[in-house]
Amino acid sequence: MNRNDTWIERFPGLSRLDLPTKQLLTTRATIIDVPKDATLFGPGNSPENMLFLLDGTVRVQQVSETGHEIVLYRIEAGQSCVLTTACLLAYDDYSAEGICESAVRAAAVPRSVFDDLVASSKPFRDFVFAAFSRRITDLFLMIDEVAFQRLDVRLAGALMRLSANGDKISTTHQKLSVELGTAREVISRQLQEFQRRGWIETGRGSVTLLDRGAIGTLAGREN
Missing domain, CATH: 2.60.120.10 (Jelly Rolls)
Incomplete structure (x- = not known):
């Protein structure tokens, strides 16, 4: 140009x-x-x-x-x-x-x-x-x-936004913590819980969505 x-x-x-x-x-x-x-x-x-x-x-x-x-x-x-x-x-x-x-x-x-x-x-x-x-x-x-929304809801919303181009998201726990304004350790614990439920799979530098429906439902909650 x-x-x-x-x-x-x-x-x-x-x-x-x-x-x-x-x-x-x-x-x-x-x-x-x-x-x-x-x-x-x-x-x-x-x-x-x-x-x-x-x-x-x-x-x-x-x-x-x-x-x-x-x-x-x-x-x-x-x-x-x-x-x-x-x-x-x-x-x-x-x-x-x-x-x-x-x-x-x-x-x-x-x-x-x-x-x-x-x-x-x-x-x-x-x-x-x-x-x-x-x-x-x-x-x-x-x-x-x-200030007011639950972290699991905010994290689910962030994962849905970041996965707009596919289920595999190139990101890290640190990047997600910056995205949401919280500590990396807090994000790690919440991702572990999502993985325990079978919603996601975490890898080195990536998060893969396995159950978009469940994550989307959680992301749509206000409280």
Whole structure:
């Protein structure tokens, strides 16, 4: 993809912008490619660009002072990074890290262009705050799950999401613990219980679903 390609059309909110604004974004944006497992941004860094993801997935996670990790959300192709948006608006540094779960391609729009458009373009401003609002709602749901939902239900839900492309999931107990914001040992015990029931089979770096129906039923429980 080169600069002349209309990447803007992949973002419904941006596709409604007037032609001069689209041309400004297209002209000033830089297309960047980042390899899998690379850190796209991290705590203490200040964003210089607003990022629009074109291909790949970025995992945004928070790491505490004690090393405890929790996944906050993921950025998929066709989405912007709302943490970057928040830091740009507040002139603040990142408080979480973004890890590329696959090779990533993104359009990077300079801070100066972002500032000018937020101030002068209502459609662009609407796009920014609509995306921000949706992500904040997702974060509140995640907080509710961590605080109030049973871990076995959350783990079942995570296994169902991760197995969308097949019953064998390439993951580890540590990765699942980060996904759900709990200790690895807790995840290990719960996986052992699922295996004892005959629902899954664990292997080195993998979990295989043997009874999707039972796991799906558990994942659908709220309490």
